[in-house]
Amino acid sequence: MAIVLGSNRYGKAEVRLVRVTRPGDTHGLVDLNVSIALSGDLAATHLTGDNAGVLPTDTMKNTVYAFAREHGVTSPEAFGLLLARHFVTTQEQVTGARISIESYGWERLGPHSFRRAGDYVRTARIFVTPDGTQVVSGLENLVLLNSTASEFRGFPRDKYTTLAETTERILATEVDARWRHRGDSADWDESFEGAKDALVNAFVNTYSASLQQTLFSMGTRVLDSRTELAEIRLALPNKHHYLADLSPFDLENPGEVYIAGDRPYGLIEGTVTRDDAPPASSEWYL
Template identity: 75%
Template structure:
């Protein structure tokens, strides 16, 4: 039996970057968490400890900060592409660079005052090789809730099933979505805003018989309204809300008072894609 080295990569994870653009008295703020991972001809360092091809991860961190100064930070996708292309083109032993970014929003309160937005986090993952570039945008922690217009019934039952069927329930989730662009050239800000708007609109307008149905409706609306997006993967935790038994207090509870459950929770995942786009690596959304 032979023992061989399998796929591998290495990099600098979670470089925290805040970039301030000082345009007179009015400032602009970008707040990113940047992770870089490189892969390629790196077997020697694993097998013999030869580090001749190992660009230090500290160098990757420094590159993030230097690029923020030299090139600025506009959209996370654009910044990620700059970084990934730099590592592939300047390091001959590197065949692929993956840059994952989290972008934290801030609301302007004045020319140089801001308030951190806590509703959700914008994400982007850029992968560059010598011949191609792939951009995956996304959002995490987008919390949505409908107080009605949701049912769940008609499911199979066995000896362990205790869940009652319902024709009126709260439907709540914290959307984690990733969408792959057709090309590495898009209007990133408008595309992101449009995708989030499409998902939100579909959630609001869909009368849900299952969270799976809602997932497909959300993904479909993104593809229908955003032609630059090839496919989208959604992960929707079912944030359960349970009716509180108020009968010990002589009170009725007509779908008004709930316990917001924490865990365990249902997790619904799925990919919605176009039938006319080339398939991507199964790991494209990670």
């Protein structure tokens, strides 16, 4: 039986970058966390320790900072594309580059003052390979809650089922969404804001018979409103809320006082896609 090296990659993870622009008295601020992973003809370093094809990860870190100065940062997608194409075109042994970026928002308080906006994290993943380029935008940690217009009933029961059916419940989740572009967007920021707004609007305006139904509604709303997108993947944890038992205190609880559950929680995942969507790179599924 032979033992062989399988797929592999290496890179620099979580390069923290803050870019300040100073065109005048009013400054701009970009705050990113950039991770780089390269693949290609890298077997020698694994099998023999020959590092002739191993671009130092420290060089990758330096490239992030140098590119931020030389090219600026207009959007995480555009910055990621610059980095990915640079590594693939300048390193003969590198045939694939994956750039993953988290973008942290800041709220302007004055010409040069900011407050961290912490309600979600914008994400971007860029893949450049011999098969082409793929851009995946998204967001994480977007917490949404409907205090009504949600139910869960009609489910199968067995001897271990204790959950009662309900026609009235709180529906809360923390959205993790990634959407794949058909090609390069004319305006990455406008595309992101439009997709985010579509997600939120669908959550707000969907009467939910299940979180699965809400997931499909959210994905459909994004694709209906954003023609530049091919498909969207969603992971929606069901953040359970339980009615507090106030009977020991001779108090009724008509759906007003809840215990916010931490764990365990239900996790609903799904992909919503166009039937004519171009095929995705295998990296999309990682």
